[in-house]
Amino acid sequence: MNDSTARLTPEVFPGCPRPVAGYDRVVLGHGSGGRLTAELIERLFLPAFSNDMLAALEDQAIVPLARDPTDGIAPRLAFTTDSFVVRPLFFPGGDIGRLAVHGTVNDLAVGGATPLYLSAAFIIEEGLALDELARVADSMREACRSAGVMLVTGDTKVVDRGKGDKLFITTSGIGLARAGPALSIRNARPGDRVLISGTIGDHGVAILSVREGIEFETVLESDCAPLHTLTRAMLDACPGIRLMRDPTRGGVASVLNELASGSNVGVRIHQTAIPVRPEVHAACELLGLDPLYVANEGKLVAVAPAADADRLLRTMKAHPLGTHAAIIGEVLADHPGLVTMISSIGGERVVPLLTGEQLPRIC
Numbered sequence: 001m002n003d004s005t006a007r008l009t010p011e012v013f014p015g016c017p018r019p020v021a022g023y024d025r026v027v028l029g030h031g032s033g034g035r036l037t038a039e040l041i042e043r044l045f046l047p048a049f050s051n052d053m054l055a056a057l058e059d060q061a062i063v064p065l066a067r068d069p070t071d072g073i074a075p076r077l078a079f080t081t082d083s084f085v086v087r088p089l090f091f092p093g094g095d096i097g098r099l100a101v102h103g104t105v106n107d108l109a110v111g112g113a114t115p116l117y118l119s120a121a122f123i124i125e126e127g128l129a130l131d132e133l134a135r136v137a138d139s140m141r142e143a144c145r146s147a148g149v150m151l152v153t154g155d156t157k158v159v160d161r162g163k164g165d166k167l168f169i170t171t172s173g174i175g176l177a178r179a180g181p182a183l184s185i186r187n188a189r190p191g192d193r194v195l196i197s198g199t200i201g202d203h204g205v206a207i208l209s210v211r212e213g214i215e216f217e218t219v220l221e222s223d224c225a226p227l228h229t230l231t232r233a234m235l236d237a238c239p240g241i242r243l244m245r246d247p248t249r250g251g252v253a254s255v256l257n258e259l260a261s262g263s264n265v266g267v268r269i270h271q272t273a274i275p276v277r278p279e280v281h282a283a284c285e286l287l288g289l290d291p292l293y294v295a296n297e298g299k300l301v302a303v304a305p306a307a308d309a310d311r312l313l314r315t316m317k318a319h320p321l322g323t324h325a326a327i328i329g330e331v332l333a334d335h336p337g338l339v340t341m342i343s344s345i346g347g348e349r350v351v352p353l354l355t356g357e358q359l360p361r362i363c
Contacts, residue, residue: 029355031249031360033249033250033251033254033295033354034249034254034293034353034355035352035353035354035355036355037249041057057185057258057262058184059080059107059110059111059245059246060078060107060108060113060173060175061079061080062076062077062079062111063078064076076176076177077174077175077176078108078111078112078113078173078174078175078176078177079173079174079175080104080107080108080111081104081170081171081172082100082104082107082170083169083170083171084096084168084170084171084363085168085361085363086207086361086362086363087165087207087361088207088210088211089166089167091206091210092210092219092220092221092222093202093203093221093223094221094224094297095135095136095139096136096167096169097136097139097143097169098142098143099222099224099297099363100140100169100171101118101140101143101147101149101171101226102143102147102225102227102297103171103246103297104118104171104172104173105118105147105149105226105227105228106226106227106228106246106298106300107173108174109175109226109228109230109231109232110245110246110300111175111182111244112177112178112182112183112231112235113175113176113177113178114175114176114228115148115149115174115175115226115228116149116174116175117149117150117151117152117173117174118149118150118152118171118172118173119151119152119173120140120154120155120170120171121154121155121157121169121170121171122154122155122156122157122167123159123164123167123169123170124157124159124166124167125158125159125160125162125163125165125167126158126159126160126161126164127161128166128167132167133167136167136169143226147226147228148228149173180239183241183242183244184242184243184262185243185245185258185262186262186263187242187243187263188259188262188267188303189265189331190265190266190331190332191305191306191331192303192304192330192331193303193304193305193306193309193330194256194259194301194302194327194328194329194330194331195301195302195303195304195312195325195326196274196275196299196300196302196325196326196328197227197299197300197301197302197324197325198275198299198321198322198324199275199276199277199280199299199324200247200251200252200274200275200276200280200291200292200294200296201280201284201294201295201296202222202223202277202280202296202298203222203223203224203294203295203296203298203362204251204289204294204295204296204362205220205284205294206220206221206222207222208287209283212287214283216283220277220279220280222298223296223297223299224297224298225321227246227300227321229319229321230300230316230319230321230322231244231300233315233316233319234302234312234315234316237311238304238308238315240304240305240308241302241303241312242302242304243259243303244300244301244303245258245259245300245301246297246299246300246301247295247296247301248297248363249295249362249363250293250295250353251291251294251296251354252274252293252296252301253290253292253293253339253351253353253354254293254353255301256329256339257351259301259303259331259339260337260338260339263331264336264337265332265337266331266332266334266335266337266338266340267329267330267331267338267339268330268332268339268341268342268348269329269340269341269342269351270328270329270341271341271342271344272344273326273327273328273329274292274326274328275324280294292351293354295362295363297363303331306330309327310327313326313327339352
């Protein structure tokens, strides 16, 4: 399942799925990418659609095909789907169309796959200006071109005025999975290093600046970008990468909690090593947000063996999308399932899964 769906302790629910965490109605927190999202998936959707590929809870499913009779090799496809409900539709550095393409491309790329084809379904609210819809379509076309993918099928629905908040987009993507061991949230080992490809929180704070009318001395833009060329360079330089994830909903903290839980390891990060733009840090302090939980749309978290970490970091920094890459922490045998952070003053605290919704409708 997409976007930071951390694994919880398995529970068996015979018959119909039960309400999640005491709720009998969906709340905004169920879309946060944090604890409520994980519980919704674990307790409702996994029992309803149980199969091994879904239960892996990766950002994409790796789907085996029939073996080629000429060489006996079974090619594998990577398949992913995502929905985008961002408000406003246009924001500094991007828009809902570009976000939809890049977000789907990235879910394939962090699984090590080469993105190939997309579909798109548009839910359009009656009254949306056709000029705005045309801008979104033009942006999607350019995003597909830059990512080297084709949008080959889709669907359009229109809902009553006031029932759709202008435009929602659902995209699915197919890519060719690489040969060799699969990248997986279960692969981390004690001693591994945790890397980030650049500054965190840019996307979420760019959205917030438009909504709240916050002005900065410099222009802060979303980091929305396709990561497939970066992931390809990383895998070429370091085939032993354990896993990669793009920290969208729920931010870096949710990905790290997924990692700790999925691999049954501890994770320790260092606040002073985490790259955050000064204006993002200032906005988060002003609004009571933690950058670790703010969404990103053009960054990735990677875990690699310690012996490969420096080489991988150099490769990332040499790529335009990895200029500010950093090693931010390590994987531990201690406190399995927990993420901790060494603060700038030397203290250590737990970094839990996000419980509610810090900033809704950002992707």
